Amino acid sequence: MNDSLRRFMESRGEDLVPVLEESVRRLNAPTVLKESMLYSLMAGGKRIRPLLVSAVLHDLGKVHPGELHVGAAVELIHTYSLIHDDLPSMDDDDLRRGKPTNHKVFGEAAAVLAGDALLTESFGLIGRAPALPDGDKVTLILDLVRASGAEGMVGGQILDIESEDKTLSEEGLEQVHRLKTGALLAFSVGAGAVLAGATAQQQENLKRYARHIGLAFQIQDDILDVEGDEALAGKKLRTDAAHGKNTYPSLLTLEGAKQKLIHHHTEAVKAISFLKEPEPMLGLLADYIVERSS
């Protein structure tokens, strides 16, 4: 990984972790529920979504005291979605980030409820974000509803389940992933733009960037399921074919998927050519997304 990206990830990660932790610790709530929420929230992971919020601010040369709250809000949503996706009635996964999945440790009922609570608290984090005008809070909450609910991530999850054992067109597959993964990544970029007070033109370009890295992210996920190392990934791989899932390699061949990955990387980098930074974090993040091994 590029050195300045590594330093950026480390410094932002160090700032983010206490905000994530405090978002649960502050709650006057039953201990077992808080433990179950923290178990998944503190399990590490790449924190790509909060990083995108921070990278937009960084690359536009702006700072905002609400950066970590908004980043944490997206991370809570992402974490709840992993807990619910891993449930026996969904993907039925036993391992996540190298640890037993939430329901394996706390039981299914607590896992469902921990997910529900994380989802709920994420709106609280935006509502309490410092130095953010009420109008911006409402805008971000409505954006997050769209990105994470029926019109976004949850909708994509249903499409994904429905399309198992059917063959999708490339457009159909892109639609699944635009919703399932892309919407929340796009929210993160858009939220950074709101915090930075980006111009309409900047927002337009950032939206294009987000669309392409979202697809690149999913294609690389699919490629890693075929070629990746389970120890590095911290979860079971080679499961897509067994679940009858549509993936880029199954649709386009592995070679075709890799070409598609390069295409989206190139387009993402083009979209942020307006940035003054010689080595923008958003560009380094785009590189990382296509090169990552986990």
Added chain:
Amino acid sequence: MNDSLRRFMESRGEDLVPVLEESVRRLNAPTVLKESMLYSLMAGGKRIRPLLVSAVLHDLGKVHPGELHVGAAVELIHTYSLIHDDLPSMDDDDLRRGKPTNHKVFGEAAAVLAGDALLTESFGLIGRAPALPDGDKVTLILDLVRASGAEGMVGGQILDIESEDKTLSEEGLEQVHRLKTGALLAFSVGAGAVLAGATAQQQENLKRYARHIGLAFQIQDDILDVEGDEALAGKKLRTDAAHGKNTYPSLLTLEGAKQKLIHHHTEAVKAISFLKEPEPMLGLLADYIVERSS
């Protein structure tokens, strides 16, 4: 039921249903997800929570264009909680409001996701409520997070599960129900007060009213589980004892529970004695809550 309460329930119900329905129909989302959300949302039920929002406005002699949006938001939360509570890993119920439960019709995965989507959209309804200043939207969203998440309903649900097959003190049982049922009822009353622009003193009294009807509501639920008619209830009864649940009748005897019910009804009515209305809807609703047979 009292005639003017019946007319009030019917007229507010008629206004609410299209708002509930539109909150899902408007979504650009997969059909099966919307069907699953609507199946539970449109299954009827007493709509007590939106009614409380409306009753506060009515009794304070106020109107607000956001009344139905805010009422619908609480009803979405209530509906999501029923879908998740009925799951096999939770209460494992097959029947709800006289119909097969959501997961029996749509499968467990879709039921989990429909619940997630309803929860998410409820914050959207508040964010889009007409004629509501951004500051009030943020206040209501933060109140709803507290009432429905780890510090409220979800926390109560975990406590309820944890206390199965253990004997709680009366305080312990009250704590479970204050969170599991009371918090969302109290939110509804408090949201009506925000929309009505109630004074601090009025809000204090209404909060006291809400606390007592919340407990009365749960005690009557427990009594109906012992004495009620399954056909009227539209769900399986006599299940609390089988699940090893702590209830007011099991703790205080049926007679003791009925005395407690009368106590909370009396206190609720006292708390709203400040209202100018000769026959306030909140009073009629308190009567209904303790007299209802389903």
